[in-house]
Amino acid sequence: MRTIIIIIQKEFTQIFRNKTMLPMIIVVPLVQLLILVYAASLDMKSINLLIIDNDLSTTSRNLESKFTASPFFNVENSISISQAQNKMMEDNADVILTIPQGFEKLLVKENSSELQLLLNAINGTKASITNAYCQRIIIDYNQNIILNSGNVYPELADYKMINIETSFWYNPRLDYKIYMSSGILVILVTIIGMILTGLNLVREKEIGTVEQINVTPIKKSEFLIGKLVPFLIIGLFELAMGLTIAHFLFKLPFEGSLWLVFGTAIIYLVTMLSFGLFLSTISETQQQLMFIAFFLYMIFILMSGLFTPTDTMPIWAQKLNYLNPVAYFMKIVRMILLKGSGFKDILNEVIALTIYASLMLGLSVVKYKKRA
Numbered sequence: 009m010r011t012i013i014i015i016i017q018k019e020f021t022q023i024f025r026n027k028t029m030l031p032m033i034i035v036v037p038l039v040q041l042l043i044l045v046y047a048a049s050l051d052m053k054s055i056n057l058l059i060i061d062n063d064l065s066t067t068s069r070n071l072e073s074k075f076t077a078s079p080f081f082n083v084e085n086s087i088s089i090s091q092a093q094n095k096m097m098e099d100n101a102d103v104i105l106t107i108p109q110g111f112e113k114l115l116v117k118e119n120s121s122e123l124q125l126l127l128n129a130i131n132g133t134k135a136s137i138t139n140a141y142c143q144r145i146i147i148d149y150n151q152n153i154i155l156n157s158g159n160v161y162p163e164l165a166d167y168k169m170i171n172i173e174t175s176f177w178y179n180p181r182l183d184y185k186i187y188m189s190s191g192i193l194v195i196l197v198t199i200i201g202m203i204l205t206g207l208n209l210v211r212e213k214e215i216g217t218v219e220q221i222n223v224t225p226i227k228k229s230e231f232l233i234g235k236l237v238p239f240l241i242i243g244l245f246e247l248a249m250g251l252t253i254a255h256f257l258f259k260l261p262f263e264g265s266l267w268l269v270f271g272t273a274i275i276y277l278v279t280m281l282s283f284g285l286f287l288s289t290i291s292e293t294q295q296q297l298m299f300i301a302f303f304l305y306m307i308f309i310l311m312s313g314l315f316t317p318t319d320t321m322p323i324w325a326q327k328l329n330y331l332n333p334v335a336y337f338m339k340i341v342r343m344i345l346l347k348g349s350g351f352k353d354i355l356n357e358v359i360a361l362t363i364y365a366s367l368m369l370g371l372s373v374v375k376y377k378k379r380a
Contacts, residue, residue: 015234065112189254201280209288263348282368308334
């Protein structure tokens with residue numbers, strides 16, 4: 009035990025002396041948390057809308073005013089479709105709304121009329137969200153017409169509207185920062201566990217200090233525990249710091265038990281620390297390790313459900329996600345913090361992470377060879 013404590017002390021001393029690693033531990037996570045939460049948002053608030061009003065009627069102007077009153081649109085009028093399409097080609101327009109001539113007349117006589125929406129779909133996500141916003145405003149305007157149609161459409165005078173009241177659970181204000189901040193916390197812990205641990209051991213390979221340790225009577229298990237524990241402590245510290253900032257700055261709720269969050273974080277950190285240790289055993293230089301780690305890191309993060317729900321992925325991708333430890337912890341953190349889930353609710357994910365941690369730790373210990 010004394011040997012392990014001495015190795016841990018040595019590791020902390022080495023970490024705090026390293027001018028490259030210390031900023032990666034303190035500064036990089038803070039910058040990521042403060043910037044990415046605001047940058048990685050699907051909220052659209054500056055949609056450039058061009059309206060071509062060929063009807064110039066009271067009804068068309070009322071529809072136009074609905075878009076103007078929305079905080080999501082920057083509304084501008086256009087004379088012709090060719091002029092509007094030129095602006096879209098120049099990327100100065102996101103959507104074009106065309107109101108045909110006779111729009112009001114058809115609405116009065118035939119109780120129906122048509123509108124045309126042209127969307128810039130280079131960015132498919134942006135286009136789908138923009139389309140949803142436009143459809144919502146048009147549907148709302150259509151409902152207003154039906155409600156006030158007693159004097160225009162006598163047959164609809166007794167029409168009863170269905171009143172739908174929507175309740176959003178776990179994030180009532182649909183604040184995207186809450187959703188993102190809980191996911192960014194997982195990224196911070198992953199960087200500490202997966203990348204920095206591997207870099208630390210490979211760096212010792214490069215400068216030759218690991219060879220000096222290998223010729224000592226220190227056991228392999230003592231050496232590896234001494235290597236992993238400091239980064240386990242640092243990872244938990246990063247998580248605590250991130251939770252504090254997210255709670256006070258982004259109003260991240262703590263609906264569930266924080267003890268459960270940190271308990272599962274320990275299992276997850278052991279998994280990622282073992283992963284980083286395994287990568288260090290198959291890498292000879294820091295550049296080589298960074299290349300491999302970054303490749304795996306990007307796949308894990310993009311498939312974890314950070315930006316898009318895992319349920320929307322293809323079936324083969326969902327099955328492949330069973331091998332993604334980040335996806336398990338991402339789900340655990342959001343379920344505990346946002347939904348207030350208990351241990352029974354996350355039992356399957358905890359079991360999967362525990363198996364993953366055992367396999368990776370065992371593989372890392374077997375792979376690491378202490379050569380005299």
